[in-house]
Amino acid sequence: MKNSDIDRLVRVLARLPGLGPRSARRAVLALLSQRETLMLPLAEALRQAAEAVVTCQQCGNFDLQDPCSLCQDPHRDKSRICVVEDVGDLWALERSGAYRGLYHVLHGTLSALEGRGPESLKIDSLKERAEKAETQEIILALNATVDGQTTAHYIRDRLADCTVDVTLLAQGVPMGGELEYLDGGTLSTALAARRKL
Amino acid sequence: MKNSDIDRLVRVLARLPGLGPRSARRAVLALLSQRETLMLPLAEALRQAAEAVVTCQQCGNFDLQDPCSLCQDPHRDKSRICVVEDVGDLWALERSGAYRGLYHVLHGTLSALEGRGPESLKIDSLKERAEKAETQEIILALNATVDGQTTAHYIRDRLADCTVDVTLLAQGVPMGGELEYLDGGTLSTALAARRKL
Numbered sequence: 001m002k003n004s005d006i007d008r009l010v011r012v013l014a015r016l017p018g019l020g021p022r023s024a025r026r027a028v029l030a031l032l033s034q035r036e037t038l039m040l041p042l043a044e045a046l047r048q049a050a051e052a053v054v055t056c057q058q059c060g061n062f063d064l065q066d067p068c069s070l071c072q073d074p075h076r077d078k079s080r081i082c083v084v085e086d087v088g089d090l091w092a093l094e095r096s097g098a099y100r101g102l103y104h105v106l107h108g109t110l111s112a113l114e115g116r117g118p119e120s121l122k123i124d125s126l127k128e129r130a131e132k133a134e135t136q137e138i139i140l141a142l143n144a145t146v147d148g149q150t151t152a153h154y155i156r157d158r159l160a161d162c163t164v165d166v167t168l169l170a171q172g173v174p175m176g177g178e179l180e181y182l183d184g185g186t187l188s189t190a191l192a193a194r195r196k197l
Numbered sequence: 198m199k200n201s202d203i204d205r206l207v208r209v210l211a212r213l214p215g216l217g218p219r220s221a222r223r224a225v226l227a228l229l230s231q232r233e234t235l236m237l238p239l240a241e242a243l244r245q246a247a248e249a250v251v252t253c254q255q256c257g258n259f260d261l262q263d264p265c266s267l268c269q270d271p272h273r274d275k276s277r278i279c280v281v282e283d284v285g286d287l288w289a290l291e292r293s294g295a296y297r298g299l300y301h302v303l304h305g306t307l308s309a310l311e312g313r314g315p316e317s318l319k320i321d322s323l324k325e326r327a328e329k330a331e332t333q334e335i336i337l338a339l340n341a342t343v344d345g346q347t348t349a350h351y352i353r354d355r356l357a358d359c360t361v362d363v364t365l366l367a368q369g370v371p372m373g374g375e376l377e378y379l380d381g382g383t384l385s386t387a388l389a390a391r392r393k394l
Contacts, residue, residue: 004261005261006246008245008246009242009243016235017223018216018223019215026214026285027216028246029285030213031246033304035247038209039247041209042243043240043244045202046228046237047244049202049203049205049225049236062203086226086230107230
């Protein structure tokens, strides 16, 4: 392990989310054993993605073009903008296939603990987009965490003088959820928002 | 996710041990958000390690030189050779600091299920090394699994006509192990190999 090149690779890999020093070492061993089929393709895929992928100046999505393919897609409903915390949430919504409007990626949430204020998020550009005539609804699809909900309330206040509808994802029992294992917060929200069958 | 470069990076990363499609997506998002500080350094570290790291022709270790720095180190005890399954095991022994001899990395074990026979392991070169006059002991530090122990017995048989001592790591209760949580196999081995205090 005194080998500087291997050691550096372990240290860089260990900075990826989900990998620690131990799993980074395992990954490096796998890479070194499969140099032609795994290590060089990974280096090439990284270099190529770093070069080719840009951040969409309109919505904040990662794509090969700016504006991104979602913003340019003529089949998408331009009257709705779904606000998400990061691109991973955008991908999750796209995988669900349930949403056909546009997005706005904040790249973070407000966080008093981590010192992130409104100026570090893309809220000004969201306001500009909300003021366009074609925009009718802003859907706040933020995580059901303290920071996510704080951010949702902050955005609602900032958009108070716009004419758009500001909506929030429904909260309740998740699909397949068993009541026995749900937390009290989820249960009380679901009970308060109960509806007629 | 229709973005081919991002998608390819996710697929290649997901082939690393310990990462699945979901954690590979998270890792790619982290990489894209930290292009200068994480993504390009990782691509560079991979390319450099792939170029610089070679497999030691004597012991099978990964290093920048061949023979590797362990084989060349004049302070290491050349009379002992510790046989391990892969380079990760060598690193684990080096981290323990308990061993100052040489190594021999098999790069695998015999496995009837996966169709790996003796010819796919570096057993012939181990035999050559065992026959050298300076070699006095071959320590079989193989995993305490069926495949590891099968390989250990096979190597002992192959080295039967050499004059070296062939030894095996002790089996028993691991440091900090609580009897309540140990399996029956470990307990019975530890009981059978009990020693006088």
